[in-house]
Amino acid sequence: MSFHIKNNVHWVGKIDWELRKFHGDEYSTHKGSSYNSYLIEEEKVALIDTVWTPFANEYVENLKQHIDLEKIDYVIACHAENDHSGALPELMRHIPDVPIYCTKNGIKSLQGLYHQDWNFQVVKTGDKLSLGSKDLIFVEAPMLHWPDSMFVYLTGDEILFSNDGFGQHYASEHMFNDLVDQNELMAECIKYYANILTPFSPMVTKKINEVLGFNLPLDMICTSHGIIWRDNPAQIVEHYLKWADSYQENQVTLLYDTMWDSTRIMAEQIAAGIREADSTVTVKLYNLAKTDKNDVITEVFKSKAILVGSPTVNNGILVAVAGLIEEIKGLKFKNKKAAAFGSYGWSGEAAKIISERLVDSGFEVVDEGLRLTWAPDEESKKRCKEYGHAFVRKL
Ligand code: FEO
Secondary structure, three states: OOEEEEOOEEEOOEEEOOOOEEOOOOEEOOOOEEEOOEEEEOOOEEEEOOOOHHHHHHHHHHHHHHOOHHHOOEEEOOOOOHHHHOOHHHHHHHOOOOOEEEOHHHHHHHHHHHOOOOOEEEOOOOOEEEOOOOEEEEEEOOOOOOOOOEEEEEOOOOEEEEEOOOOOOOOOOOOEHHHOOHHHHHHHHHHHHHHHHHHHHHHHHHHHHHHHHOOOOOOEEEEOOOOEEOOOOHHHHHHHHHHOOOOOOOEEEEEEOOOOOHHHHHHHHHHHHHHHHOOOOEEEEEEOOOOOHHHHHHHHHHOOEEEEEOOOEOOEOOHHHHHHHHHHHHHOOOOOEEEEEEEEOOOOOHHHHHHHHHHHOOOEEOOOOEEEEOOOOHHHHHHHHHHHHHHHHOO
16 A cells, blocks of 8 residues: 655555554554655655564565565665664565665664664765755754654655654544544644653754754655644644643643542542632543543643642552653653642641652642541532632642
């Protein structure tokens, strides 16, 4: 299977409708994904990226339907992660001498993964590779999101091959952004940014401004996952600039786990208090033990503040809460406020532990949090609502 993209450019990747977990079990892919590989057949023929390892044989067989592999002059490896390089060993078994163009770090990563001495050619920002009447121009993009990552621009067709950048885990048979459900598409884009790119936001801003500074005309952005941006491709660039700039919406999210419902009742009463105090704010609640963590992280990304709750168990906090805080620590969220809450029977350390970990994770903790004993009675529920009122005043 292949899709015509523009002139002599074809998509020759793999749409993975079955994928439900990515990066091992780290990232939920409710709508599948795709591993996009592109074949450019000018006077010289270049293949950009491959697909994930389980599809290596299928990929090479499919590629053979489209082109005699001996006609491939250059392989471009924009990023060594397995989902794009996984078919390289099978491909290179057929064309062992064809040069692989990648960054210096790309060689390290590819050799580390596959232990092969392929014909690597190092490229850096500004280097050009002639395909005849058109050129490929390389742009290194270190830490977006691996040290080896790079973009490639095709002159003449004005296509930016952005690898992971601007992608989404979103399977579609329609390939182009104007042909898919826009709400689904943007939901997957923001989830992808929140969960994968947030820690690299300063580099996102810098790299986008650097590429914009080249003043290259842009007709399409061909990503390595999901759809291709052909209708107003600048729109996703604008979203990235916004998301990279300490993004927040007028939203407060309550995240908790509960054993016998007391902490859940606290969450609901605090939420009611927030709504009473500010009817314009979007308030959302998630039980962390029951909710997909990547969806929760997306909601944290959208929030201006979060409240995190756990009962006290063995002088500590519940594992679903501890796990989520560990995740968000690594994501380095900026410009977000937070506080803790929780019910307890006797020792009651949870709120303090959560507060400390939130500070450690870069959140501005606005107060000592709310601790209540046993099951909330009417007086305790009133305290929760009042706490919600007070929390809004601190945002
Ligand atoms: Fe899609 Fe970083 O691999």
